[in-house]
Amino acid sequence: NAGVMQNPRHLVRRRGQEARLRCSPMKGHSHVYWYRQLPEEGLKFMVYLQKENIIDESGMPKERFSAEFPKEGPSILRIQQVVRGDSAAYFCASSPDRGSPLHFGNGTRLTVT
């Protein structure tokens, strides 16, 4: 049973470009969460999605960031017009329901030059 798959593992973008981060949840999991982790900081919640629905986006910056989890295919976290401050590790997690522990992917390390 494959775990949570994230790609790419590393992503380098110049300021102003777009970054697309992909996450395929574990088989049977319909709940997806995105977290951001800065060096020496804790994981910060960004957004929680179920298939085709955004349940909670209270941690998402109001501009440039968006997320989706379509009926078919992976969840996508999209960052438009990236800035240096967006450099971080972005982790995706999934669960079969709200009460179960989250299972994390290996993350995408975004570097903005």
Added chain:
Amino acid sequence: GQNIDQPTEMTATEGAIVQINCTYQTSGFNGLFWYQQHAGEAPTFLSYNVLDGLEEKGRFSSFLSRSKGYSYLLLKELQMKDSASYLCAAKSRGSQGNLIFGKGTKLSVKP
């Protein structure tokens, strides 16, 4: 507001026992999780407590006191591979399922 506090770093000796403490303040508390994260890797689930008391799972145990807003993770018979960050995370009823994480405790196990 919601707040999770845990020590930044700890050091312990191979074969010893170490206790990592976590205090939390969350509205509508609904469970406490511990995760292990090796550098550059995914956090992996260790334990979950929602009721007061001790949950034991092999070399790792986790304790919760809801009245005190306090939890600890106990690691016995430490091994070098236990060197990692240990993340305390709380869930609240109003959080729609997401977790609030502390900054993590970096544990270094020395020979």
